[in-house]
Amino acid sequence: MSGVLLWVVSPKENASSLLGLMPRICTPRRLGFSSRVLAYSGAVVNPARSSEEKVYEVVLKQAALVKEQSTVKRKSLDLDERIVTEGLDNWDLLDKAYDRCGEVCAEYAKTFYLGTLLMTPERRRAVWAIYVWCRRTDELVDGPNASYITPKALDRWEKRLTDLFEGRPYDMYDAALSDTVTKYPVDIQPFRDMVEGMRLDLRKSRYQNFDELYLYCYYVAGTVGLMSVPVMGICPESSASTESVYNAALALGIANQLTNILRDVGEERGRVYLPQDELAQAGLSDDDIFRGKVTDKWQSFMKGQIKRARMFFDEAEKGVSELNSASRWPVWASLLLYRQILDAIEANGFDNFTKRAYVGKAKKFVSLPVAYGRAIIGPSKLTKQLVLR
Numbered sequence: 001m002s003g004v005l006l007w008v009v010s011p012k013e014n015a016s017s018l019l020g021l022m023p024r025i026c027t028p029r030r031l032g033f034s035s036r037v038l039a040y041s042g043a044v045v046n047p048a049r050s051s052e053e054k055v056y057e058v059v060l061k062q063a064a065l066v067k068e069q070s071t072v073k074r075k076s077l078d079l080d081e082r083i084v085t086e087g088l089d090n091w092d093l094l095d096k097a098y099d100r101c102g103e104v105c106a107e108y109a110k111t112f113y114l115g116t117l118l119m120t121p122e123r124r125r126a127v128w129a130i131y132v133w134c135r136r137t138d139e140l141v142d143g144p145n146a147s148y149i150t151p152k153a154l155d156r157w158e159k160r161l162t163d164l165f166e167g168r169p170y171d172m173y174d175a176a177l178s179d180t181v182t183k184y185p186v187d188i189q190p191f192r193d194m195v196e197g198m199r200l201d202l203r204k205s206r207y208q209n210f211d212e213l214y215l216y217c218y219y220v221a222g223t224v225g226l227m228s229v230p231v232m233g234i235c236p237e238s239s240a241s242t243e244s245v246y247n248a249a250l251a252l253g254i255a256n257q258l259t260n261i262l263r264d265v266g267e268e269r270g271r272v273y274l275p276q277d278e279l280a281q282a283g284l285s286d287d288d289i290f291r292g293k294v295t296d297k298w299q300s301f302m303k304g305q306i307k308r309a310r311m312f313f314d315e316a317e318k319g320v321s322e323l324n325s326a327s328r329w330p331v332w333a334s335l336l337l338y339r340q341i342l343d344a345i346e347a348n349g350f351d352n353f354t355k356r357a358y359v360g361k362a363k364k365f366v367s368l369p370v371a372y373g374r375a376i377i378g379p380s381k382l383t384k385q386l387v388l389r
């Protein structure tokens, strides 16, 4: 499967970054969640612009795009016409491309795949197409061929991304995503930013503070939330602002990635994602991580890290009920399952060096009906009152 996933072709394109791309339109006070979380971490909110501010600009831009859906539909028509005039009107091929995406998703993320089966067929296959693109991108730096990946290869991958967004897909998986982005108000920016996250993984192995880590988490995981919401859809009865739903989606990505980092401490091939300043404040260093000894200092450090990850999950929870009803169940399921990895780290006595934190089959099994129960609860009336006030 990895061979298929790692097919990187075509010439260079310069790296793009969200840094400095957009005008300054927000301040920490206007931000929804993590100024609180950043404050908790002791991170200084940079008087220039914190990562949170930069990322929030992307959130605002994505939320605004939903309002431009009609333009997107017109674009979709253009593409359909192009396919027909070029004699490529083979809908069977497109269906097959989506089916293949579904197969990859089922292989790599079984529980999530089952959840997507509850969505409408249109939405489900669009989520699969996004999933496959993300998985392939992640495999570039995390998969078996990671040691051969260069910045140039990532530039080529990004060029290929631009091509597929412009209706020139390179292979079947790209063709599925190319179709998806014409049907939903999905913007290229979060995709580009995920590639930027992969570039960071190639060149950076230490994060000085939480601000730096936050940006990395946005690149590799917060982006997934921003890509997914336009497809999953916001419930028509929701009175929450679009921006707040995107913010929750971003929070879920960040929470997942922080959890991933805490679970995988010690397995990161020389990379240390934990903020250096927080390690130092706790009297710890990289060597303590490489030695892998569970000490009192380590345990109390981990408690703080877990607390922060949970705060991001709490933020994410606020948005799930605002999603379209059929999308809520898989999101709740993934949130509850991932969140329990934090409980597992605690249950292991914070020994993430010799014990892998995982959620057992029984717990997974119990989580699914719990997620279902939460999913049937729609947009909160409370949100409605707050927004109307």
Ligand SMILES: CC(C)=CCC/C(C)=C/CC/C(C)=C/CC/C(C)=C/[C@@H]1[C@@H](COP(=O)(O)OP(=O)(O)O)[C@]1(C)CC/C=C(\C)CC/C=C(\C)CCC=C(C)C
Binding pocket: 112, 127, 130, 131, 134, 135, 138, 142, 220, 221, 222, 224, 225, 226, 228, 229, 245, 246, 248, 249, 250, 252, 253, 256, 257, 260, 316, 317, 319, 320, 323, 330, 331, 334
């Ligand atoms: C319902 C749901 C979860 C939808 C998301 C579907 C989707 C497009 C997933 C792509 C995931 C992916 C392959 C990302 C690539 C980068 C990556 C691997 C990130 C890590 C995921 C965990 O994977 P794993 O444990 O396998 O990690 P390893 O590679 O093995 O180290 C991440 C930790 C992040 C994934 C981020 C999300 C799933 C964000 C989900 C957010 C939403 C779906 C938004 C929901 C909306 C609201 C309002 C809360």
Ligand SMILES: [Mn+2]
Binding pocket: 138, 142
């Ligand atoms: Mn990975």
